[in-house]
Amino acid sequence: MNTRFSRRHCLQSSSAIxxxxxxxxxxxxxxxxxxxxxxxxxxxxxxxxxxxxxESTWFPNIDTPGADYELPKGLGPLARHKADFSxxxxxxxxxxxxxxxxxxxxxxxxxxYAQPGQSFTNSISADQVAAQKFGLHTRFSxxxxxxxxxxxxxxxxxxxxxxxxxxxxxxxxxxxGPLAAYHRLFAADNTPIEQQRALLAEKRSVLDAVxxxxxxxxxxxxxxxxxxxxxxxxxxxxxxTRLSKDEQWIGVPQPAAPFAEPKPGLAGRDEIAVxxxxxxxxxxxxxxxxxxxxxxIMSLLTSLAINVFPHDMSHYHTTLxxxxxxxxxxxxxQSELLAGFLDKLKATKEADGTRLFDHVTLAYxxxxxxxxxxxxxxxxxxxxxxxxxxxHNIVAAKNTPLCNAxxxxxxxxxxxxxxxxDSTGILEELVA
Numbered sequence: 001m002n003t004r005f006s007r008r009h010c011l012q013s014s015s016a017i018x019x020x021x022x023x024x025x026x027x028x029x030x031x032x033x034x035x036x037x038x039x040x041x042x043x044x045x046x047x048x049x050x051x052x053x054x055e056s057t058w059f060p061n062i063d064t065p066g067a068d069y070e071l072p073k074g075l076g077p078l079a080r081h082k083a084d085f086s087x088x089x090x091x092x093x094x095x096x097x098x099x100x101x102x103x104x105x106x107x108x109x110x111x112x113y114a115q116p117g118q119s120f121t122n123s124i125s126a127d128q129v130a131a132q133k134f135g136l137h138t139r140f141s142x143x144x145x146x147x148x149x150x151x152x153x154x155x156x157x158x159x160x161x162x163x164x165x166x167x168x169x170x171x172x173x174x175x176x177g178p179l180a181a182y183h184r185l186f187a188a189d190n191t192p193i194e195q196q197r198a199l200l201a202e203k204r205s206v207l208d209a210v211x212x213x214x215x216x217x218x219x220x221x222x223x224x225x226x227x228x229x230x231x232x233x234x235x236x237x238x239x240x241t242r243l244s245k246d247e248q249w250i251g252v253p254q255p256a257a258p259f260a261e262p263k264p265g266l267a268g269r270d271e272i273a274v275x276x277x278x279x280x281x282x283x284x285x286x287x288x289x290x291x292x293x294x295x296x297i298m299s300l301l302t303s304l305a306i307n308v309f310p311h312d313m314s315h316y317h318t319t320l321x322x323x324x325x326x327x328x329x330x331x332x333x334q335s336e337l338l339a340g341f342l343d344k345l346k347a348t349k350e351a352d353g354t355r356l357f358d359h360v361t362l363a364y365x366x367x368x369x370x371x372x373x374x375x376x377x378x379x380x381x382x383x384x385x386x387x388x389x390x391x392h393n394i395v396a397a398k399n400t401p402l403c404n405a406x407x408x409x410x411x412x413x414x415x416x417x418x419x420x421x422d423s424t425g426i427l428e429e430l431v432a
Contacts, residue, residue, distance in 0.1 A: 040350040041137070042385045042413045043289045044130050045279065045362040048163045049334065050102035050156020050297050051314040052370035053378045054327040060087055060393040069393035074331035075380075077339045083391040084342065084357070085382035088405060088430060090396035092367075092375045094422040099372025100311075101158025103294055106367040106377075108165050109403035109421025120159065122169035123421065126406040130415050131290045139252070140288040144174035145181055145275050147296025148267050155297055156310055156368070163292035174294060178262040178274040185278065185287055186257035193250055255285035268303025269337065271296060276341040280348055283356060295334075301326065304333050315371050327370075338364060342382060361385040361409050367402065377402050381430070386412030389432040396429055405430060 053059075058074035071079055078085065095111035098104070105112070107125035114121045127142055135141025144162035147155060162174030175181045258281045262274050272295060279291050297310045306313075308326040316323035345357040360383040367377045379402070381388055386409045396404075403421035408430050410417050 040352060040354060040356075040359045041286070041289055042134065043283055043356075043360045044127060044134070044291070044385070044409065044413060045360060045383075046107060046127050046163055046292045047295060047338070047362065047364045048103040048106050048157070048292070049295045049366050050100075050158075050368070051310045052102065052156075052366055052368040052373070054316070054324070054331050055370050055373075055376075057328055058331050058378060059089060059376070062089055062393075062395045065393050065395040067391050067393075074328065075335050077332060077335040078342070081339060081342045081382070084346075085380055086388065086390050086392045086394050086430070088379040088381060088394045088396060088427070089376055090398050090400050091377050091379050091402040091405060092399045093377070093402050094399075096367055096374040098158065099368060099374060100156060102156045102366040102368045103163050104158035104160050106365070106402075107163055107292070107406065108169075109401065109406070109423070110165075110169065111422075122160075122165050122171075124167045124169065125163060125165040125172075125292075126403075126410060126420060127164050127290050127292050128166055128172065129410055129417055129420060130413065133415050134289040138286055138288050140184075140282075142172075142290035142292070143181075143184075143279075143282060143288040144172055145278075145291070145293040146174040146176045147294060148177055148271065148299050155294070156314065157294055163294050174292070178266050178271055178278060179264055181275060181278050182257070182262055185282055185285075186254055188254050197250060255287065257281075258284065267299035268296065269300060269333065270303065271299065272337050273340065276337070276344070279341075280344050280356070283360070284348060297330070300333060301330060304329055306330065314368075317371060338380075345383070357382075358384040361388065361413060363405075363409065375399060379405060381405070381409070387432050388412060388430055394427075394429050396427060400427065 054074055057072050060069040060072055060075075064070065067083075071082055075087075093105055093109050095109070095113075096105060097112070105122065107127055108123045110121060110123040112120050112122065114123075127144075131142035142164065144164045146162055160171035162172055164172035164174070166172055175184055259277065262278075266274055275293060279293070282288055282291070301308065301310060301313070306326045306329055308323055313323050313326040313330065316327045342357070342362075345360055345362075346355050348356040350356060350359065362382045364380040364382070365378045368374060369376050369378060375398070382390065384390075388409070401422050401424055403423035404425060404427040407417065407420045407423040408426040410420060411426060412431070
């Protein structure tokens with residue numbers, strides 16, 4: 001047995017142990033005894049959807065704030081979890097001005113016109129702020145899931161491939177559907193380790209050459225061109241970070257898949273339910289601690305036998321009838337799926353015997369209320385990870401920055417940040 005252990009070998013060994021599912025039958029509980037087990041890690045989940053909600057049947061009455069509010073019809077399937085989530089009303093993004101972008105600025109709060117002469121600008125999303133800290137310990141700094149690739153035009157989400165935006169305000173690519181997500185997490189890489197190292201070395205060599213060429217033209221540029229080059233260098237730094245992450249995990253096997261590979265072509269309700277299961281599995285194996293899911297809408301409606309296009313549904317105010325019915329049924333369908341996800345978060349145990357739910361903070365919502373209305377963004381927050389006040393109908397002052405909620409979640413989860421987006425401070429009403 002080789003007894004020469006470097007610090008890196010120890011880290012890899014620890015990572016390999018963390019990467020295994022928490023299965024008592026494999027002796028995990030005996031290894032991670034109460035005296036030696038570390039505290040379960042914090043985790044963040046952001047579930048975003050397009051086209052808003054049915055405002056008359058999704059939001060609780062603002063005249064009954066606190067814990068004694070009546071749960072509205074649109075949230076009815078969540079009744080068994082009422083004590084474990086809060087609805088926060090009155091939140092909005094100061095700079096929101098696009099009624100079809102339900103997700104683009106949801107986690108950033110950016111001003112799309114922040115840079116003169118450009119019609120679109122974004123900034124870093126809350127999940128990526130957390131990933132800079134939480135991602136140091138996991139195979140994937142963060143994981144991002146999208147709805148079925150073919151329905152992007154009817155998603156109501158707006159520009160961007162996922163909910164996540166990097167430090168330069170560029171969209172972070174996501175995984176399209178359950179099959180891609182499953183393969184990313186659990187498909188074994190059978191490439192020999194030395195070949196993996198050689199491929200990474202080749203990528204670093206190319207990156208070094210690109211950097212050298214870029215630096216050679218950096219002097220003497222205009223301020224506008226210098227800004228573009230700075231963005232370019234940030235992109236290179238992002239690539240370097242990913243390469244370093246890949247190097248760290250060379251030789252550490254993918255965790256065993258906890259269930260069979262999903263069937264191809266899942267859509268709507270089935271797709272969402274399976275992706276929720278995949279997120280649970282990713283947390284059990286500690287593959288990542290930060291997640292976003294840009295949820296499908298068109299395929300969800302189809303799976304609910306609703307024959308109304310999402311955009312038309314979101315404008316139910318004009319005709320009511322089947323559009324209003326579609327909107328209400330969509331809300332209930334989404335709430336049923338979310339209730340099932342919360343069931344599993346509560347049923348899944350950590351190594352120390354606590355519930356996964358107790359260490360997760362889950363945000364569910366959109367930066368569109370309905371139609372083209374951008375105030376009072378639907379916001380549901382659950383989980384014990386960030387020390388939030390749960391079980392309440394929280395009514396904040398009108399147009400309180402939604403980013404105040406994100407800042408509260410980040411700080412409550414141990415992320416040292418003083419401001420996010422257009423935040424003006426933490427949301428005191430949300431702190432337990």
